[in-house]
Amino acid sequence: PVMVPLWMFPNAVACGNTFILKPSERDPSAPGFVVELAQEAGFPPGVVNLVNGDKVAVDRLLEHPDVAAVSFVGSTPIARYVYSTGTAHGKRVQALGGAKNHMIVLPDADLDLAADAAVSAAYGSAGERCMAISVVVAVGDIADDLVERIRVRMDKLVIGPGDDPTSEMGPLITREHRDRVAGYIGSGADEGATVVVDGREQVFDGDGHFLGVSLLDDVTTDMQVYRDEIFGPVLSVVRRDNYHEAVQMIADNPYGNGAAIFTRDGGAARRFQQDAEAGMVGINVPIPVPVGYHSFGGWNDSLFGDTTMYGPEGLRFYTRPKVVTSRWPDPSTSSVDLGFPQND
CATH class of the missing domain: 3.40.605.10 (Aldehyde Dehydrogenase; Chain A, domain 1)
Incomplete structure:
Protein backbone atom coordinates (compact mmCIF):
# COMPACT_ATOMS: atom_id res chain seq x y z
CA PRO A 1 0.00 0.00 0.00
CA GLY A 98 -0.82 -11.60 -10.62
CA ALA A 99 2.02 -14.07 -10.33
CA LYS A 100 3.00 -17.64 -9.60
CA ASN A 101 6.72 -17.28 -8.97
CA HIS A 102 8.88 -20.41 -9.19
CA MET A 103 12.19 -21.02 -7.43
CA ILE A 104 14.22 -23.86 -8.95
CA VAL A 105 16.73 -25.58 -6.68
CA LEU A 106 19.34 -27.65 -8.51
CA PRO A 107 21.11 -30.61 -6.87
CA ASP A 108 24.38 -28.67 -6.56
CA ALA A 109 22.78 -25.75 -4.68
CA ASP A 110 23.60 -24.75 -1.11
CA LEU A 111 20.46 -26.22 0.48
CA ASP A 112 20.69 -24.13 3.65
CA LEU A 113 20.86 -20.97 1.54
CA ALA A 114 17.96 -22.19 -0.58
CA ALA A 115 15.84 -23.11 2.46
CA ASP A 116 16.45 -19.72 4.08
CA ALA A 117 15.49 -18.02 0.82
CA ALA A 118 12.36 -20.12 0.34
CA VAL A 119 11.03 -19.36 3.82
CA SER A 120 11.83 -15.66 3.55
CA ALA A 121 10.34 -15.25 0.08
CA ALA A 122 7.27 -17.41 0.63
CA TYR A 123 6.12 -16.12 4.01
CA GLY A 124 7.32 -12.51 4.13
CA SER A 125 4.32 -10.13 4.15
CA ALA A 126 2.22 -13.27 4.83
CA GLY A 127 2.72 -14.18 1.18
CA GLU A 128 0.60 -11.18 0.16
CA ARG A 129 2.99 -9.71 -2.39
CA CYS A 130 3.31 -10.24 -6.11
CA MET A 131 6.97 -11.29 -5.86
CA ALA A 132 6.41 -13.99 -3.23
CA ILE A 133 7.80 -17.41 -4.06
CA SER A 134 4.84 -19.78 -4.15
CA VAL A 135 6.45 -22.80 -5.85
CA VAL A 136 9.79 -24.44 -5.06
CA VAL A 137 10.90 -26.82 -7.79
CA ALA A 138 13.22 -29.43 -6.26
CA VAL A 139 15.38 -31.03 -8.97
CA GLY A 140 16.81 -34.52 -8.63
CA ASP A 141 17.21 -36.32 -5.33
CA ILE A 142 17.39 -33.28 -3.02
CA ALA A 143 13.65 -32.90 -2.42
CA ASP A 144 13.38 -34.75 0.90
CA ASP A 145 16.39 -32.95 2.35
CA LEU A 146 15.23 -29.55 1.11
CA VAL A 147 11.68 -30.00 2.42
CA GLU A 148 12.97 -30.94 5.85
CA ARG A 149 15.26 -27.90 5.98
CA ILE A 150 12.36 -25.64 5.06
CA ARG A 151 10.10 -27.29 7.68
CA VAL A 152 12.64 -26.76 10.47
CA ARG A 153 12.88 -23.06 9.66
CA MET A 154 9.11 -22.68 9.57
CA ASP A 155 8.87 -23.90 13.15
CA LYS A 156 10.91 -20.90 14.28
CA LEU A 157 8.81 -18.19 12.62
CA VAL A 158 7.12 -15.72 14.97
CA ILE A 159 3.62 -14.77 13.83
CA GLY A 160 1.84 -11.92 15.56
CA PRO A 161 0.53 -8.34 15.34
CA GLY A 162 2.35 -6.01 13.02
CA ASP A 163 2.98 -3.50 15.80
CA ASP A 164 4.89 -6.12 17.82
CA PRO A 165 8.64 -5.73 17.07
CA THR A 166 9.17 -9.46 17.58
CA SER A 167 6.64 -10.45 14.90
CA GLU A 168 8.08 -11.75 11.65
CA MET A 169 4.73 -12.28 9.91
CA GLY A 170 1.39 -10.64 10.53
CA PRO A 171 -2.26 -11.42 9.74
CA LEU A 172 -3.92 -11.59 6.36
CA ILE A 173 -5.88 -8.68 4.95
CA THR A 174 -9.46 -9.89 5.62
CA ARG A 175 -11.30 -12.78 7.21
CA GLU A 176 -12.66 -13.83 3.81
CA HIS A 177 -9.20 -13.93 2.28
CA ARG A 178 -7.81 -15.89 5.21
CA ASP A 179 -10.55 -18.49 4.79
CA ARG A 180 -9.92 -18.63 1.04
CA VAL A 181 -6.19 -19.23 1.56
CA ALA A 182 -6.90 -21.90 4.17
CA GLY A 183 -9.16 -23.63 1.70
CA TYR A 184 -6.23 -24.27 -0.64
CA ILE A 185 -4.53 -26.38 2.03
CA GLY A 186 -7.52 -28.70 2.18
CA SER A 187 -7.96 -28.82 -1.59
CA GLY A 188 -4.27 -29.64 -2.03
CA ALA A 189 -4.57 -32.55 0.38
CA ASP A 190 -7.74 -33.74 -1.35
CA GLU A 191 -5.94 -33.75 -4.71
CA GLY A 192 -3.02 -35.80 -3.40
CA ALA A 193 -0.47 -33.32 -2.05
CA THR A 194 1.36 -34.10 1.20
CA VAL A 195 0.66 -31.47 3.87
CA VAL A 196 4.01 -31.20 5.65
CA VAL A 197 2.99 -28.19 7.76
CA ASP A 198 -0.66 -27.19 8.14
CA GLY A 199 -1.08 -23.54 9.08
CA ARG A 200 -4.71 -24.10 9.98
CA GLU A 201 -3.61 -25.98 13.10
CA GLN A 202 -1.82 -23.02 14.66
CA VAL A 203 -3.85 -21.16 17.31
CA PHE A 204 -3.53 -17.41 17.85
CA ASP A 205 -4.60 -15.19 20.72
CA GLY A 206 -6.47 -11.94 20.22
CA ASP A 207 -8.00 -10.36 17.15
CA GLY A 208 -6.64 -10.49 13.64
CA HIS A 209 -7.09 -12.66 10.58
CA PHE A 210 -4.14 -14.91 11.37
CA LEU A 211 -3.17 -18.08 9.55
CA GLY A 212 -0.08 -20.15 10.20
CA VAL A 213 2.44 -20.92 7.47
CA SER A 214 1.83 -24.02 5.37
CA LEU A 215 4.07 -26.31 3.30
CA LEU A 216 2.73 -28.78 0.74
CA ASP A 217 4.94 -31.41 -0.88
CA ASP A 218 4.32 -33.70 -3.88
CA VAL A 219 2.30 -30.99 -5.61
CA THR A 220 1.59 -31.51 -9.31
CA THR A 221 0.83 -28.93 -11.98
CA ASP A 222 -2.79 -30.02 -12.41
CA MET A 223 -3.67 -29.23 -8.79
CA GLN A 224 -5.60 -26.08 -7.96
CA VAL A 225 -3.04 -25.17 -5.30
CA TYR A 226 -0.47 -24.97 -8.10
CA ARG A 227 -2.58 -23.32 -10.79
CA ASP A 228 -4.07 -20.45 -8.77
CA GLU A 229 -2.40 -17.39 -7.33
CA ILE A 230 -3.07 -18.00 -3.62
CA PHE A 231 -1.60 -14.74 -2.27
CA GLY A 232 -1.01 -16.14 1.19
CA PRO A 233 1.48 -18.10 3.32
CA VAL A 234 1.25 -21.40 1.42
CA LEU A 235 4.36 -22.83 -0.26
CA SER A 236 4.15 -25.73 -2.70
CA VAL A 237 7.02 -28.10 -3.54
CA VAL A 238 7.03 -29.72 -6.97
CA ARG A 239 9.57 -32.44 -7.74
CA ARG A 240 11.30 -32.68 -11.12
CA ASP A 241 13.99 -35.01 -12.45
CA ASN A 242 16.13 -32.47 -14.30
CA TYR A 243 16.69 -28.83 -15.19
CA HIS A 244 14.80 -29.04 -18.49
CA GLU A 245 11.60 -30.26 -16.83
CA ALA A 246 11.90 -27.56 -14.17
CA VAL A 247 12.36 -24.66 -16.54
CA GLN A 248 9.55 -25.95 -18.77
CA MET A 249 7.17 -25.55 -15.82
CA ILE A 250 7.86 -21.83 -15.82
CA ALA A 251 7.28 -21.61 -19.58
CA ASP A 252 3.98 -23.50 -19.30
CA ASN A 253 2.64 -21.35 -16.48
CA PRO A 254 0.34 -18.51 -17.64
CA TYR A 255 2.09 -15.99 -15.38
CA GLY A 256 5.56 -14.61 -15.92
CA ASN A 257 6.38 -12.18 -13.13
CA GLY A 258 9.52 -13.51 -11.42
CA ALA A 259 11.60 -16.68 -11.42
CA ALA A 260 14.69 -17.75 -9.51
CA ILE A 261 17.28 -20.51 -9.58
CA PHE A 262 19.61 -21.67 -6.82
CA THR A 263 22.81 -23.30 -8.03
CA ARG A 264 26.60 -23.20 -7.75
CA ASP A 265 26.94 -23.84 -11.50
CA GLY A 266 27.67 -20.67 -13.45
CA GLY A 267 26.77 -22.35 -16.74
CA ALA A 268 23.35 -23.37 -15.47
CA ALA A 269 22.80 -19.86 -14.13
CA ARG A 270 23.68 -18.25 -17.47
CA ARG A 271 21.42 -20.64 -19.32
CA PHE A 272 18.56 -19.95 -16.92
CA GLN A 273 18.83 -16.24 -17.65
CA GLN A 274 17.91 -16.99 -21.25
CA ASP A 275 15.49 -19.88 -20.66
CA ALA A 276 13.31 -18.41 -17.89
CA GLU A 277 10.01 -17.13 -19.27
CA ALA A 278 9.68 -14.30 -16.76
CA GLY A 279 10.25 -10.57 -16.68
CA MET A 280 12.46 -10.61 -13.57
CA VAL A 281 15.02 -13.36 -12.97
CA GLY A 282 17.08 -14.10 -9.86
CA ILE A 283 20.27 -16.12 -9.58
CA ASN A 284 20.51 -17.26 -5.96
CA VAL A 285 18.16 -14.35 -5.26
CA PRO A 286 14.58 -15.45 -4.46
CA ILE A 287 12.87 -12.09 -4.97
CA PRO A 288 14.59 -10.40 -7.94
CA VAL A 289 13.04 -6.94 -7.60
CA PRO A 290 15.14 -4.62 -9.80
CA VAL A 291 16.97 -1.67 -8.31
CA GLY A 292 15.66 1.74 -9.26
CA TYR A 293 17.67 2.27 -12.43
CA HIS A 294 15.99 -0.75 -14.00
CA SER A 295 12.24 -1.30 -14.36
CA PHE A 296 9.80 -3.64 -12.59
CA GLY A 297 7.37 -5.86 -14.46
CA GLY A 298 6.59 -9.34 -15.70
CA TRP A 299 5.53 -11.12 -18.86
CA ASN A 300 2.42 -12.92 -20.10
CA ASP A 301 -0.56 -12.64 -17.73
CA TYR A 318 4.77 9.43 -17.87
CA THR A 319 6.16 11.46 -20.78
CA ARG A 320 5.49 11.94 -24.50
CA PRO A 321 8.33 12.29 -27.00
CA LYS A 322 8.68 15.44 -29.05
CA VAL A 323 11.15 15.84 -31.91
CA VAL A 324 12.31 19.38 -32.73
CA THR A 325 14.25 20.08 -35.92
CA SER A 326 15.79 23.54 -36.33
CA ARG A 327 18.25 25.41 -38.58
CA TRP A 328 19.88 28.83 -38.35
CA PRO A 329 21.12 29.33 -41.93
CA ASP A 330 22.55 32.40 -43.57
CA PRO A 331 19.58 33.95 -45.45
CA SER A 332 21.80 34.50 -48.47
CA THR A 333 22.18 30.73 -48.93
CA SER A 334 18.44 30.02 -48.98
CA SER A 335 17.01 28.38 -52.10
CA VAL A 336 14.08 26.28 -53.24
CA ASP A 337 14.77 22.53 -52.87
CA LEU A 338 12.00 20.00 -53.55
CA GLY A 339 14.08 16.98 -52.52
CA PHE A 340 14.17 15.17 -49.19
CA PRO A 341 16.04 16.92 -46.36
CA GLN A 342 19.61 15.70 -45.95
CA ASN A 343 22.24 15.89 -43.23
CA ASP A 344 25.30 17.45 -44.85
Missing part, protein backbone atom coordinates in the same frame (compact mmCIF):
# COMPACT_ATOMS: atom_id res chain seq x y z
CA VAL A 2 2.99 2.36 0.39
CA MET A 3 5.68 0.90 -1.84
CA VAL A 4 3.57 0.58 -4.98
CA PRO A 5 2.36 4.23 -5.06
CA LEU A 6 5.99 5.27 -4.61
CA TRP A 7 6.79 3.43 -7.83
CA MET A 8 4.36 5.78 -9.54
CA PHE A 9 3.75 9.27 -8.30
CA PRO A 10 7.35 10.50 -7.77
CA ASN A 11 8.15 9.75 -11.41
CA ALA A 12 4.80 11.08 -12.62
CA VAL A 13 5.20 14.38 -10.78
CA ALA A 14 8.88 14.73 -11.71
CA CYS A 15 7.83 14.41 -15.35
CA GLY A 16 5.39 17.32 -14.98
CA ASN A 17 2.11 15.51 -14.34
CA THR A 18 -0.48 15.77 -11.62
CA PHE A 19 -1.33 12.46 -9.93
CA ILE A 20 -4.48 10.88 -8.48
CA LEU A 21 -3.98 7.95 -6.09
CA LYS A 22 -6.94 5.57 -5.69
CA PRO A 23 -5.87 3.04 -3.05
CA SER A 24 -7.49 -0.30 -2.40
CA GLU A 25 -10.55 0.10 -0.21
CA ARG A 26 -9.17 -2.74 1.93
CA ASP A 27 -6.10 -0.82 3.11
CA PRO A 28 -6.57 2.93 2.52
CA SER A 29 -4.89 4.29 5.67
CA ALA A 30 -1.21 3.90 4.68
CA PRO A 31 -1.63 5.45 1.19
CA GLY A 32 -3.58 8.29 2.77
CA PHE A 33 -0.68 8.93 5.13
CA VAL A 34 1.73 9.05 2.17
CA VAL A 35 -0.40 11.71 0.48
CA GLU A 36 -0.53 13.69 3.74
CA LEU A 37 3.27 13.61 3.87
CA ALA A 38 3.41 14.88 0.29
CA GLN A 39 1.21 17.82 1.26
CA GLU A 40 3.35 18.56 4.31
CA ALA A 41 6.45 18.43 2.12
CA GLY A 42 5.11 21.34 0.09
CA PHE A 43 3.58 19.83 -3.02
CA PRO A 44 1.24 22.47 -4.49
CA PRO A 45 -2.49 21.85 -4.11
CA GLY A 46 -3.82 19.56 -6.80
CA VAL A 47 -0.51 17.94 -7.72
CA VAL A 48 -0.81 14.79 -5.57
CA ASN A 49 -4.42 13.84 -4.91
CA LEU A 50 -6.26 11.06 -3.10
CA VAL A 51 -9.59 9.52 -4.13
CA ASN A 52 -11.09 6.70 -2.06
CA GLY A 53 -13.79 4.41 -3.36
CA ASP A 54 -14.66 1.11 -4.99
CA LYS A 55 -15.20 0.03 -8.60
CA VAL A 56 -17.38 3.08 -9.27
CA ALA A 57 -14.43 5.36 -8.53
CA VAL A 58 -12.14 3.18 -10.65
CA ASP A 59 -14.49 3.31 -13.62
CA ARG A 60 -14.84 7.08 -13.42
CA LEU A 61 -11.06 7.45 -13.53
CA LEU A 62 -10.75 5.01 -16.43
CA GLU A 63 -13.40 6.92 -18.38
CA HIS A 64 -12.62 10.52 -17.44
CA PRO A 65 -11.33 12.62 -20.36
CA ASP A 66 -8.88 14.53 -18.15
CA VAL A 67 -7.03 11.34 -17.14
CA ALA A 68 -4.31 10.67 -19.71
CA ALA A 69 -2.60 7.59 -18.26
CA VAL A 70 -3.33 4.88 -15.70
CA SER A 71 -0.92 2.78 -13.63
CA PHE A 72 -2.25 -0.27 -11.78
CA VAL A 73 -0.96 -3.16 -9.65
CA GLY A 74 -3.29 -5.97 -8.58
CA SER A 75 -4.71 -9.31 -9.63
CA THR A 76 -4.66 -10.49 -13.24
CA PRO A 77 -8.46 -10.31 -13.83
CA ILE A 78 -8.58 -6.72 -12.57
CA ALA A 79 -5.39 -5.77 -14.43
CA ARG A 80 -6.92 -7.07 -17.65
CA TYR A 81 -10.10 -5.09 -16.97
CA VAL A 82 -8.21 -1.88 -16.18
CA TYR A 83 -6.10 -2.24 -19.32
CA SER A 84 -8.97 -3.01 -21.67
CA THR A 85 -11.27 -0.33 -20.25
CA GLY A 86 -8.60 2.36 -20.06
CA THR A 87 -7.26 1.79 -23.56
CA ALA A 88 -10.81 1.67 -24.93
CA HIS A 89 -11.13 5.26 -23.68
CA GLY A 90 -7.88 6.30 -25.36
CA LYS A 91 -5.60 6.19 -22.34
CA ARG A 92 -2.09 4.92 -21.95
CA VAL A 93 -2.21 2.04 -19.42
CA GLN A 94 0.35 -0.04 -17.55
CA ALA A 95 -1.39 -2.75 -15.52
CA LEU A 96 0.61 -5.27 -13.49
CA GLY A 97 -1.28 -8.46 -12.68
CA SER A 302 1.51 -10.70 -15.21
CA LEU A 303 1.61 -7.52 -17.33
CA PHE A 304 -0.85 -5.72 -19.57
CA GLY A 305 0.62 -2.86 -21.55
CA ASP A 306 3.93 -2.06 -23.20
CA THR A 307 5.84 -0.50 -20.31
CA THR A 308 6.79 -1.62 -16.81
CA MET A 309 7.04 0.34 -13.56
CA TYR A 310 9.67 2.87 -12.45
CA GLY A 311 13.18 3.08 -13.90
CA PRO A 312 13.62 4.14 -17.54
CA GLU A 313 10.34 2.58 -18.71
CA GLY A 314 8.45 4.32 -15.92
CA LEU A 315 9.79 7.68 -17.05
CA ARG A 316 8.83 6.92 -20.65
CA PHE A 317 5.32 6.04 -19.52
